[in-house]
Amino acid sequence: MAQDSDKPGKGPAPGGAKPAEPAFRMPDPDTLGRTMADVAERGHRIVTDFLNRQSLNAAESGRPGPDPMQMGSAFLEMSTRLMANPARLVQAQLGFWQDYLTLWQNTARRMWGEEVSPVIAEDSKDRRFKDEAWRENEVFDFIKQSYLLSARYFTGVVHAAEDLEPKTAQKVDFYTRQFVDAMSPSNFLMTNPEVLRKTAETGGENLLRGLQNLLSDLERGKGKLKIRMTDDSKFSIGENIAVSPGKVVFQNDLMQLIQYSPATDTVLKRPLLIVPPWINKFYILDLRPKNSFVRWAVAQGHTVFIVSWVNPDEALAAKSFEDYMMEGPYAALDAIEQATGEKSVNAIGYCLGGTLLSATLARMAARKENRIKSATFFTTMVDFEEAGELGVFIDEEQLKAIEDRMSKRGFLEGGEMATTFNMLRANDLIWSFVVSNYLMGQEPFPFDLLYWNDDSTRMPAAMHSFYLRRMYQQNDLVKPGGVTLGGTPLDLRQIKLPTYILSTREDHIAPWKSTYRATQLYAGPVRFVLAASGHIAGVANPPESGKYSHWVADSLPASPDEWFTGAMELSGSWWPDWHRWVSALDKTQVPARQPGQGGLPALEDAPGSYVKVMASD
Structure with a gap:
């Protein structure tokens, strides 16, 4: 913005040259x-x-308000354990100060023009320090290394506490890292060179x-x-996101069932049912045409049906995990038979939808039902013994706090x-x-994946309490007869159909080594595939993108580390591998099926109305 000519730095330049621009712009009053x-x-x-x-x-x-996460008691226990071995604490402090003294000396030498190696270097993948000033400028390099040394010291001290109960150790470690991340110099105006540069440029x-x-x-x-x-x-759902053509052909209190329009003249005889998680909305699998798993599967000749879960309010507070099973997969199977005449389907379950699918399959196995001929699990845990960092949030006090909030509203926000x-x-x-x-x-920046991430859904009180307690806290699903649904005790070991398990290497929600445990449970033929990246990007990875590799192996040893050692890394998406696997089970083709022209009339256009209900509505 223009400044008056009598402001500092705006006088005429010698020799008629253009006036020099000020180093800092003043803000407009x-x-x-x-x-x-x-x-x-x-x-x-x-x-x-x-x-x-x-x-x-x-x-x-x-x-x-209480301390629902019990951080105070966890850190008090850690401090007590540390003081029981003061020599180790003193040793850590001495090491920290020796490194810090070396950093001071190196910084002084750099200011005199010497080349010195860093005392500690940031991870090459750490985007907080991507700006070159963090390395080229002596002051910012000193600030960065000071932070990295302090971070290493804090986390090292936490890990040095002996004989901590595992859950307490996990909680202390998690919240220490939260604190360390929050204290990064990149998060503050005066210690972030990019922010200082921008402030100078814009006044x-x-x-x-x-x-x-x-x-x-x-x-x-x-x-x-x-x-x-x-x-x-x-973004607008149904206009430039979740736009694969199709029709809603069935609905009940908990879900709408979408049948997608075919893209080929003939299709595989066996329809494909996708059961997504209800923690988020289904269109993670149908974001844009370029990264839509739904659109790609349709193009491969699948008749795709997907469950679109309702965003529940207090009226559905009593809906249980069993209700989600009966009004979800079971209701969908009946509807698919009406729409296509086919009793048999291939099924996919994603995350919590996969946990529900495994429970459904166990019930079907006990009842000698075989309508699902193959099962695919995307980033799904069924054995919750090592649930990763989500376990930090699952203890009795926190569960009671969650249940207290849900009891007042009928759902979790x-x-x-x-x-x-x-x-x-x-x-x-x-x-x-x-x-x-x-x-x-x-x-x-407009980013479809982050738009989906922010489009959160509520959790009915009865279902969510059951899920957190019986799965995460007590790990009952993996125990034969530990969970009974629809009057039938469940045993995952009775699942004997062909199974494809897709996990992702950097998954923070369903750690791949935990999901791998399912390979030792199911009695049928199992194929385990590990994709690069995380819980979302590793799944929504179309072949055309050229991103992210995947690992495959023929054997399934008990140890996930042993599996990975023997696995072969292949470039590109895992999607074609899955299609080869599932289509080989039954290659029979039939004329393409148009949604709404079978035994079920179309109720409305995809993506339907349930998905458009926002959590704030």
Whole structure:
């Protein structure tokens, strides 16, 4: 923006040359004034509303909020264990100060022009320090290495505590890393070279825009920070996302069943049923045409049906895990038979949808039902003994706190689950947006996957309590007869149909070594495939993208590490491998089936109305 000619740095240059630009731009007074007035008005309203809600909640419970995650007691136990061996703590402190002294010396030598090796180097994949100033500038290099040394010291001290109960050790480790991530110098104005550069270039306008972004996110969260990760105004379900053509051909209280339009003249005789998780919405498998698993499967000649779960409210509070089974996969199988005349299907279950599918198959096995001829599991846990970092959030006090919140509303807010998942990758899904949105003052980039990630769903109280307690806390599903659904005790070892298990190597939600345990449970032929990347990107990985490899092996040893040692890495997507596997089971072709022209009429166009119900509605 223009500055008056009598401002510093704007006088005539010698010899008539163009005046030198100032190193720092001053913020426009009018912009600053309007912004601060808006901040004052919106900030007062947000704080007042938040405090009123907090007072109401305290009055209803009759007590202040507890420590539901038991962080205080966990860290107290760790401190006690550490003090039992003070020599190890002193040794760690001495090592830290020796490294720190070396860093001071190296920094001084660098300032005198010497080349020195870093005392500690960041991971090459750590995007927080991608700017070259973190290496080229002595001051920022010192700040970065100071942080990395401190981070290593903190985590090392935590790991040095002996004889901690495993759950306590996991909790202490997790929250120590949360603290370490939060304290990164990249998260603060004065210690982030990119932010300082941007502030200098814009005269601080980036910080004003960032403050407006912060207030908008606080308003979205009604006093709680709800970070906007993408420009959601650029997406509309059914218009430019979840656009594969098809029809809703069946619905009940819990789900709509979508049948997709064929893309080939003939199709495989056996339809394909996809059961996605109800923690998120189904269109992760139908984001855009270029990365839609649904569209690709249709193009390979599958008649694809997918379950679109309802976003439940308090009216469905009593819906149970059993209801999800009977009104989900069982109801879908009946509807598919009506629509196509086919009793047999191939089935896919994704994450929690896969856990539900495995329970359904166990019940069918006990009842001698064989309508599902093959099962595919995407990133699915059925043995929860080593549930990964999600186990941090599963203990009796936390479960009671969750159940208390659900009892008042009849459901768990979708945002609470989303926050938990985001904490598993805090640097990527929290702090990177804090920097870009609030410090750099940038508007979020439109990204379909992040739009889906923010489109959270609620959890019915009865179902979610059962799932957390019986699966995560007690691991009953893996025990023969440990869970009874529909009057039938379940035993996963009785599942004898062909099974394809797809896991992802960097999965923070369903760790692949935990999902691998299923290979030792199912009695039928099993193929295990490990994809690169994580819980979402590793699954939604079309062949055309050229991204992410996958690993395959013929044998299934008991140890996942032994399996990986003997596995072969193949470039590109696992999708073609899955199609070869599933189509080889039955290659019979029939004329293509049009949705709504079979035994079930079309109710509405895909993607249906259930998927459009937002958690905030």
